[in-house]
Amino acid sequence: MIRTVVVDSDTLTRYGLTMLAGAHPDIDVVGETGSAAAAPALVADLRPDVVLIDATLADGDGIALARRLRASYPDLGLVVLASEHQDDVLFRALDTGASAFVTRTAPVVEVLSAIRHANVAATSFTATGLLDALTRRRERDARFALSPREREVLTLLRDGLSIPEIAGTIHISHSTAKTYVSRLYDKLGASSRAQALMTALRTGLIDYQGLSTTPPTSTREWLA
Known part of the structure; x- marks a missing residue:
């Protein structure tokens, strides 16, 4: 079971990801928050395997939060969510030490794949379109x-x-x-x-x- 925490300011996104995980027995959303400030304590308390983080949280920078979590938990899976595919956000996620980058509009299978990848290869980065972004x-x-x-x-x-x-x-x-x-x-x-x-x-x-x-x-x- 992949214990997952969702950090996203959008309530519908958090609810949707929880429902999505509920349909797959290998993923379990054990906690959620819309606050960058509350996320570190939640992660420390729940000790998840993977954290999904919105890149643009209402009260802070999601990628800065990912950097902070990576410094504290070297083996934690970190998936960065973005509203759209932007090369600068993708490369910031890569430089931060995130495990994966996906957009909110990505197919369900891509989101699930990112979570599973982050669980088994936390320090190996994956993102759809990475090769194209590197070329650009x-x-x-x-x-x-x-x-x-x-x-x-x-x-x-x-x-x-x-x-x-x-x-x-x-x-x-x-x-x-x-x-x-x-x-x-x-x-x-x-x-x-x-x-x-x-x-x-x-x-x-x-x-x-x-x-x-x-x-x-x-x-x-x-x-x-």
Whole structure:
């Protein structure tokens, strides 16, 4: 019997997964919650074999929760659920150490397969479309051809740092930092930080984790 916990903010999804498991004698949903905050205590109390986690919980980041659970339970099966197939979410799940990635619209057999895989191979990642996603990432990398330093600067832009702050963080001159930012804009076909970040998000060069929600108050503050 695969003891399973469901962490999903949508009540209907939790109910549906419970009913789905009930039709298969090898899977038993022993607990459920819609809260990222409540999930760690529930897992600690119930000691499931597999946890299904929604990537976008109402009170937190589901993939960050998966990372926390992986750090605490190296052999725990972790299945990440997503509303739709997005390469950036898939790769975040992979990098987190999840066992499987499935979408809410996946066929029943795919969801069951993900649970069973996570139970027997917790540290081996599986996802429908993984090969296609890897191909798209290679094509993206070839298209933009960012250097390691440019990727570092892009990450700092995502985090909301101004050019002077970027220069200080990676120990380069102000003019060199401006040059790196200008090169990024050129490669991404952008004329502003916002456009550059939107392109980078859309193409998977960066993800939403860490994206600053409190950017500098003016263009002058970004560039000064």
